[in-house]
Amino acid sequence: MTQSAIFAPVFATFFLTMLVWIYMYARRIPYIRRNNFTPEELRPITFADRSPPEVSNPADNLKNLFETPILFYAMAMYLYVSG
DSSP: OOGGGGHHHHHHHHHHHHHHHHHHHHHHHHHHHHHTOOGGGGSHHHHHHHSOHHHHHHHHHHHHHTTHHHHHHHHHHHHHHHO
């Protein structure tokens, strides 16, 4: 197995993050347009309180994909550099 094989799961995680990001906006934008929110209602805490689970869950998943996988990315780079 080559040393660059470590990048396959890195790219898979990256593309999963992009997919969840697109899905989040595919759920969020129609919800915002249907309900005609004011800018004050779009503040993060207010919006999260008013959003149904099908709108807020993708955002929560995206938050998770920006927390722990960062350690995975750093470890993958360390493994690649250290051989």
